[in-house]
Amino acid sequence: MNNERASNFASVMIAVVTVLGAAMACLATVVGAQAGQMDFDGLTASIRGEEAVIVNNINAYEHKRAYTTYYRILSLANKLREEMDTATNEEYAGLLRQYNEITAIAGEMRHNFFSAGYLNNDNTYNVQRELNEAWADDQQTSDLNAEKYFAEAAGLRSKSLYLTGNLIVLSGAFFFFTLAEVIKNRWRILFFVFGFLALFLAVMVYLIVEVVS
Amino acid sequence: MNEQSERFRSFISIMIAVVTVLASITAFLQSYASTQNAESDGRAKALSIEATKKRLTGALQFSYDWQSAFGAWREADLQVTSAELAGDEPLAERYRAVREEMRSLSPLLQEPYFSGEPWTFPDTYKYEADLYLVEATRLSEQFAAESEVGNNWNRIANAFVIQLSLLAVTLSLFGLSSNMKGLTRGLFVTVGSGIVLFNIGWTGILLLLPMPQVNMPAIEAYAKGYGQKYQAYTDEGYQAAIELFNQAIAADPDYANAYYERGNTYYDLGDYNSAIADYETAREKGRNDANVRWNLGWTYYLVGRYDDAYAINQAQIADDPTLVGVRYNQALVLLARGDMDAAVAEYQEVLKEAERQVVEARNAGLEPSAGLWFYTDAAALDLQNLVDRLTGSDHSWIEAPPAESVLGDHDQVIQAALQQIKIIKEASVALEYYGRLPDTSPNAGTEFVFGHDTYDENGNFVSFDEYTTFTDSPSEVTVYFEYHGDPPQHQVLWKVFQNGVENRSLREEWEFEDIVDGSAWYKFIGYGYTNVFALPPAEYRVELYVDYRLIQTGTFIVK
Numbered sequence: 001m002n003n004e005r006a007s008n009f010a011s012v013m014i015a016v017v018t019v020l021g022a023a024m025a026c027l028a029t030v031v032g033a034q035a036g037q038m039d040f041d042g043l044t045a046s047i048r049g050e051e052a053v054i055v056n057n058i059n060a061y062e063h064k065r066a067y068t069t070y071y072r073i074l075s076l077a078n079k080l081r082e083e084m085d086t087a088t089n090e091e092y093a094g095l096l097r098q099y100n101e102i103t104a105i106a107g108e109m110r111h112n113f114f115s116a117g118y119l120n121n122d123n124t125y126n127v128q129r130e131l132n133e134a135w136a137d138d139q140q141t142s143d144l145n146a147e148k149y150f151a152e153a154a155g156l157r158s159k160s161l162y163l164t165g166n167l168i169v170l171s172g173a174f175f176f177f178t179l180a181e182v183i184k185n186r187w188r189i190l191f192f193v194f195g196f197l198a199l200f201l202a203v204m205v206y207l208i209v210e211v212v213s
Numbered sequence: 214m215n216e217q218s219e220r221f222r223s224f225i226s227i228m229i230a231v232v233t234v235l236a237s238i239t240a241f242l243q244s245y246a247s248t249q250n251a252e253s254d255g256r257a258k259a260l261s262i263e264a265t266k267k268r269l270t271g272a273l274q275f276s277y278d279w280q281s282a283f284g285a286w287r288e289a290d291l292q293v294t295s296a297e298l299a300g301d302e303p304l305a306e307r308y309r310a311v312r313e314e315m316r317s318l319s320p321l322l323q324e325p326y327f328s329g330e331p332w333t334f335p336d337t338y339k340y341e342a343d344l345y346l347v348e349a350t351r352l353s354e355q356f357a358a359e360s361e362v363g364n365n366w367n368r369i370a371n372a373f374v375i376q377l378s379l380l381a382v383t384l385s386l387f388g389l390s391s392n393m394k395g396l397t398r399g400l401f402v403t404v405g406s407g408i409v410l411f412n413i414g415w416t417g418i419l420l421l422l423p424m425p426q427v428n429m430p431a432i433e434a435y436a437k438g439y440g441q442k443y444q445a446y447t448d449e450g451y452q453a454a455i456e457l458f459n460q461a462i463a464a465d466p467d468y469a470n471a472y473y474e475r476g477n478t479y480y481d482l483g484d485y486n487s488a489i490a491d492y493e494t495a496r497e498k499g500r501n502d503a504n505v506r507w508n509l510g511w512t513y514y515l516v517g518r519y520d521d522a523y524a525i526n527q528a529q530i531a532d533d534p535t536l537v538g539v540r541y542n543q544a545l546v547l548l549a550r551g552d553m554d555a556a557v558a559e560y561q562e563v564l565k566e567a568e569r570q571v572v573e574a575r576n577a578g579l580e581p582s583a584g585l586w587f588y589t590d591a592a593a594l595d596l597q598n599l600v601d602r603l604t605g606s607d608h609s610w611i612e613a614p615p616a617e618s619v620l621g622d623h624d625q626v627i628q629a630a631l632q633q634i635k636i637i638k639e640a641s642v643a644l645e646y647y648g649r650l651p652d653t654s655p656n657a658g659t660e661f662v663f664g665h666d667t668y669d670e671n672g673n674f675v676s677f678d679e680y681t682t683f684t685d686s687p688s689e690v691t692v693y694f695e696y697h698g699d700p701p702q703h704q705v706l707w708k709v710f711q712n713g714v715e716n717r718s719l720r721e722e723w724e725f726e727d728i729v730d731g732s733a734w735y736k737f738i739g740y741g742y743t744n745v746f747a748l749p750p751a752e753y754r755v756e757l758y759v760d761y762r763l764i765q766t767g768t769f770i771v772k
Contacts, residue, residue, distance in 0.1 A: 008397050011389045015401065018385040026378035030371050037367060040254055040360075044261060051265045055272050062276040066284065093299075101295035104745035105288050107718070113284060116718040132580035140536065140582050141503075181392075 003184050010181030010188075013195060017177060020199075021170045024206065028163035035156035042149030049144035056134040060127050066113035067125040073106040074123070159213045166205045173198035222391060225402075229387050232409060236380045239416065243373030246366050253363030257356050264352035271345025275321075275337075282319035283335060289315055290331055294745050342440035351436035354470070358427040365425050372419055376412050383408045431465035434458070438471070442478050451482045469500035477508065485516045503529055507539050514542065517618030519550040537567050538588035544633075545595055549614060551621025553629050560633050563592075564640045564650060571644045586645065593637045594713050596630040603627055608752070610713050635763050643761035646704055651761040657698030661755065661767030666691050666735075682770045686747040689739030690769055692755060696732050698764075701725040706758040709738055711751045725759075 080099045087095055110116050118126045138144060176195035180188050289312035296305035316322040316329055320340070327335035383405045390401035438457030445451045458475035461468055476491030492509040506529040513522035526543040529536065540563040547556035567585055574581040595612070602613035603623050619626060643651040664679040665687065677693060705728065709719035719738060728734070738755060740746035748771045757765045 004394075008393060011393055012397065015382075015386055015389055019382050022378035022382045026375050029374045033367060033371055033374075037364070040258075040363075043258065044360075047261055047265055051268060054269055058269075058272045058276050062280050065280055069284070097295065097299040097301070100298070100744045101292055103743040104291045104295055107740055107743055107746055108287060108291060109284075111718045112287075113280060116720065121722060129580050132574075133583035133586075136574065136580060136582035137584050140584060 006188060007181050010177050010192070013177040013199075014174060014181065017170055017174045017195075017199060020202070021167055021174070024163050024167055024170060024202075028160045028167075031156050031163065032160040035153045035160065038149045038153035038156060042146045042153060045143050045149055046146035048142055049146060052135065052138040052142065052144060056131055056138070060130045060134065063114035063118070063130065064125055064127045066109045067119075070106050070109035070114070071123070071125075073102045073109070077103050077106060155213060159209055162205070162209045166202055166209070169198055169202040169205060173202060221398075225387050225391050228402075228405070228409075229384060232380055232383050232387065232405075235409065235412060236377060236384075239373050239376050239380060239412070242416070242420075243370055243377065246370035246373060250363050250366035250370055253359050253366060257359035257363055260352050260356035260359060264349050264356060267345050267349040267352060271341070271349065275341055275344060278319040278321040278340070279337060282315065282322055285318065286312060286315040286322055291745055293331065295743075298744055336444065338444035338446075342444045346443055347436050347440035350439045351432055354432045354435060355427060355429075357470075358425070358432065361425045362427060369419055372415070376415060379408050379412055428465045428468075431461045431468050431471070434461035434464060435468065435471050435474070438478075439474055442474060442481075445478075445481070448482060451478050454478045455482075467498050469495045469498035472498060473500055473505055480508065480512060485512050488512050489516065489518075503533060503536060503539075507536070507542075510539065510546075511542055514546050514549065515612060515614055517549075517614045519546050519618075519620070522546045523550070535566065535570065537563055537570075537585055538591070540566065541588055541592035541595070545592070545599070548596075548626060548629060548633075549599065549619050551619075551626070553621065553625060557629065557633070560592075560636065564637070567640065567644060568650050571648055575648055586641065589637060589641045589644075590715060593634045593641070596634045596637070597713070600627050600630045600634075608713070638756065638763050639758070639761055642706060642708075642758050642763075646706070647761055657696070657701070657759045657762070657764045659694045659696050659698075659757065659765045661757075661765055662693040663755075663767060663769040664691055664693065680769070682772060683748070684772045687739065687771065688744065688747050689737045689741035690748065690753070690771075692736040692738060692767065694734055694736070694757075694765070696728055696734065697730055698759075700729050701759045703760045704758070707736060707738075708756040708758070710754040710756070711749075713752075713754075 077099060080095055080102070084092060084095045084099065110119075114125070115130070118130045120126050173195050176191045176198060180191040180195055183191065289308050292308040293305050293312060296302075296308055313329070316327070321327060321335050321337070322329070325336075326340045327333070386401045386405035386408075390398045390405070393401060434457050438454050438461060441450065441457055442454035445454055455475055455478050458471050458478065461471040462475070465471070472491045472495035476488045476495060479485075479488035479491060489509065489512050492505055492512065495505055496509070506525050510522045510526040510529065513519070513525065523543065523546050526539055526546060529539050530543060534540070540559065544556050544559035544563060547559055567581075567589060570581045570585060598611045598613040599619070600606075601608060601611055603616050603619060603626065605616075616623070639651050643649060662679055663681055664677050665683075666677055667675045669675050677691065680690075683690060705723040705725040707719075707721045707723065709716050736755075738753070739748045750771050752768060752770050754766055754768045756763055
């Protein structure tokens, strides 16, 4: 290959390296921007998740408050029942009226103010079951998993970093091809070799980054 | 040659200058787009937090209004009734005064939400809509719109970054071309010039394309429509919601959420074809999530478009096979389509999936989704509705396709449906209490007889009178039965359904140690523990489960 053709070839390789470098820089920037978007989506999911937890706790403990009233009244009703069993005729009517009144309130609590489905067999209230079921419901109907977004954002930022670092390898190729263009003696061949090696390394690094990500 | 070289060098210099100017303009536009993106993101974050705050404070306030304030009013209301029934008028009057005092505790207990009449409930839906729902919806929609604006600016900024990279390449090509000769030089100049022209065209397109906007009139109308739909329960209420959604769509013809919610409103009105049209439009406009597909699939089923229902359900199941509600609907579609074997197989698969979710959740110390129980019960109800439609037993609560649209032999469909109802109900009980699908078949049976006990003035039992229809506002109904079979080993459970839906407060687990073959029992259904309540008019179905198997059902009516 004569000197002129070698110089032209070196110029072409410089152009190729320039294009690849620009593409790499562009990709690094875009990936970095995507990481920012993932962070935003993760924050949104995080806020949604915390809101769901708080609302579920408000509802569950609202129901438990009603259950507390129910439990208090039930205890009183049981005491009245015991007294009614040994009451005189005169006492019985008054006790019965009280009993009817408070059991109506207990029944109302159970019917309209909390779900009887969360009462255990021993008449305790399973607030944890209510919370767990509500959370599982929310997970099915809304996107509450912030971690997946943050993990993806971290991955994208790493990718951006590696792509930017790969520019250093490409700049090495640029340097050697420039030397190959300028220098006209036998050293030119060595610089071509180093240039191609650096270019090959840069391409390999890019492929590895793409595959791993 | 020297003159030609000189002219070429001048041309290249001019082109390099042009590219430099273009690059500076592009850099400015990229910076502007990035700034707009950042500002939109900032507004979106603020709106998201504001919407969350609104919902949380609203939920907290409503919690007090309903539980504490209305709870106190309701307690006094029941005490008034109890005193009246006891004939103690002075006591009743005192409680009436207390009841009236309680109304000052909350706006929920005042007009326009509550009349204060005895034995009535406030319009909590209207209250919630006014208190926080409309505002929170408006903020959420604004957040979504700002996010979309921000995303668009982000895409534009990225496009300008790519353009800057291309212009850098162009500069390099022009620079290198000055050292070249012949074809290579020509190639570098042509490519470089081509990139410049491409960039100019692309920039023009980016600047001329319409930008998404935060359309406040559309959002306001949508939020009001959403609140109106939430509180509606009459045709007029639903129509008012539709009118508001119409306004939102007129302001923004691409408003996917507005089409979806208008579709839901048409569904509530029973106008299934309009609902389908809106769901399909919502999908075209970009809303293609599980909710849209689920509702569309169900509505297709209701109008007899089984192939369409099957296709859309299948698409959703492919995305998320854990949604048992959709899978139950798919099995129902197969049954209505006359694919009996496929329907039975699908029901089996769904129940296995339900079991998997229960086992997985409980092994982790958690609970499966509340929706799993709800949709399992709904699956049985949907099958019952189909049977009722095919047999002409129409109830006001039935949701089923027209009988003439159901394919295959109707008798076979009915038999298959009844069989599946039993399987699903048993699975629901076994999964809830046992954690697994039932694996035993108890040898047990019984017959129900409904009626009233009659007592004399001394409280002594006189007789048991049989009825299936009760007209005297009973506080409770008695079920008499004789048990035949092996003694229960794990559980005896009673469930009571009121107009198709279980009344959880009437569910009861029985002690079963004394239950043996041939023993006779009375079960009381209702509110006999107090004289204040009565069973409301409805159709009641009573179910008895022994060791997670449904061994008997019976129906009585209160008029």
